[in-house]
Amino acid sequence: MNDETDTRAEGTIDGITVWNGERSLGPSRITWRGDTIEAVEPATERFEGLAVIPGLVDTHVHLDTSVLDGSGPGDAWPLVTPDEEKALHVAGHAQRFARYGVTTLRDLAASPVQIAVGRAFDQGVIAGPRLLSNGPVGMTAGHGDLFTPPRFRDRPPVADSPDECRRLVRQWAREGATGIKIYTSGGILSMGDQVGWRNQTRAEIAATVDEAHALGMLVAAHSHSAAGIDIALAVGVDSIEHATGLTDAQLPALVEANVSVAPTLLVNDIVAAGGGGVRAESAEKAREAIADRDPAFLRAGRAGVRFVLGTDANGRFVGHGGQLEEVRLMRRAFDWSAERTLVASTSDAAASVGLAGRVGMLAAGFAPDLIVIRGRPWLDIDDLQLSNIVAVVSRGRVISGALPVRER
Template sequence: MTRVLDGITLWNGREERGAVRLGWAGDRIEEAASADDRHPGLAVIPGLIDTHVHLDTSVLDGAGAGDSWPLVTPDAEKAVHVVAHALRFASFGVTTMRDLAASPVQIAVGRAFDQGVVDGPRLLASGPVGMTAGHGDLFTPPRFANRPPVADSPDECRRLVRQWAREGATGIKIYTSGGILSMGDRVGWRNQTRAEIAATVDEAHALRMLVAAHAHTEEGIDIALEEGVDSLEHATGIVPRQFDALVASRIPVAPTLLINDLVARGGDGIRPDAAAKAREAIDGRDPAFLAAGRAGVRFVLGTDANGRFVRHGGQLDELRAMKTAFGWSDERTLVAGTSDAADALGLGDRLGLVEPGYAADFVVVRARPWRDLGELTAESIVAVVSRGRLLAGSLPD
């Protein structure tokens, strides 16, 4: 059965289309033809796409990194929290999210959403391939015996990639620098050898899986680019000599602005060592990011949101921060959170645009956010539709 919103203003993910008759059947846009304006003040935009989230925390209080919750909570209970996180993020217009450093729990929840077991957003899951004592490993206290898998040779890296593929992961995450919230490492630490990273990237690409590289340092960015990754995460240590290579390759960069600023400020629930590492990581970031944005480096929406530091709906604030950080227009920034983010995930042929033949993921707003991102707030969201199904709010008559 085709459903219709007749005469509503459309921003399709690239440009304003004016009032259209928007029709969809199941998970497919069937029509977006010009029509008389019947819903003044309302508009449709594509669902937002967050390319970097973490849903492995308690939805009640955000307990996660550095806490015992992930270590002692059974997977069956974790899955309920992952579902709740995904639905709460979706209520703020995020219809696709990629969990970077997922476990079989997030993979299973994403599969349940895909199969229609539960109505929900699109949840992609990338399995981590990191080393013993690396950034990914040190979210678990050193003497805790039950740990997520690591890989300490090229062969182990290939094996772990294959295990994630068997599990149903849609991508792989690697680490080319240390990190901030991990316990006991340093941002500048090397994570894995070049041979291990090359083996991971080669194996992932052979299995048609995208590779996202956590990289906070100039050296980490160089390694990621030279080894052929598909995206950069954080990239706080970016320097001008890297701009040309990034622009030429169109490698997407998820800047995770808000979380790094928040952790750097310190305070409740943030370890002093993590705050110090964050301050080190973002030292010099702002002028470098502004220059990179103006040079054409391809930044896309990626928040590191986990319901604790960047809370549900934080994507709306992240977009506004991106506009300022990169010197962009409102519309250019919204492209980075919709159609370009979809393309960064390899899904640009079916997500990120509200056009016939694309998936039925869209948000009805009482705003014109492509003209003013300040209008894109929780209060301005009228309805959220993903896979053609209403996830939040109510559709106008």
């Protein structure tokens, strides 16, 4: 945000128990100015039953849909809506997610539209949460390409050789993307795609990862297959998205590499159930993809795989506020404590997208992104409910509810 805006944004929360992203600090006083917390200090409890936690970090969203009804890839909406109008919908999605406590989002498979909106948020042109954007590098007839109907000629860019992959990475870097997304398997919602299809050659994928890392960009790999996870690990990606084909044999390598995994539990369950505009083809693919997921994820969670909050939310299948349900599902899916689950949704999620030291924690020098909530969600994750949220602060400003004030 610009300096003029920063000088006006300041606040204090005094006498509420703080969970700082790792542990409970007890009753505390948090003060901030602009987009920076100045201090978190012990205080006398004044508001019993309330707590303050960091804003959630969703590492995998898609904001390229209509904010009105979720129309998006696979519909006519993205084909006929000009970028100038799409930008308003991207901003609307981000603002709505933030009001439900998700103060940092990463759009995977972004376009220049999402990049521009994120930049406008950062510069204070319009109010909004932190929005990171990963530019996609995929092949012709790959998962990313097949969200656009095959006979529509105005298509997002693809890359079909190692040199084309490097060039596209450089173009995304020039555009201002904060990371790159690749595909090491087919997908579920793409049209005519099969999960088991190879997406790009090993040489193409390796070139993309090498070029992205050379330019300081993190790489997220979409994968729904065991083979895709093997490729992602071999080329040194920074995160794996979905990972529904995970096998026990891959657990030691995942734990050793400390690669984060976004499980996207809720969306795959919803699509597998069918109905609500889900194509029959997609529902069947989702059912096959998650057939062995739950026991595999349970073993992975117990083995120490680094799952972080990532939902695939786009305002349609996973709507605004759906992240809270995803967090509750994560605790049960991985057999974690409530606190371990909340770490994966705040401080560790922030670290996984390159924001360690800036968001996901409540401490001096960090961003004042936080939720005031009834209950103790680090002790009972079921307290993490929309009805319990009292206020949300993003970039130091109250964007939902109101900070509690004790009557004299």
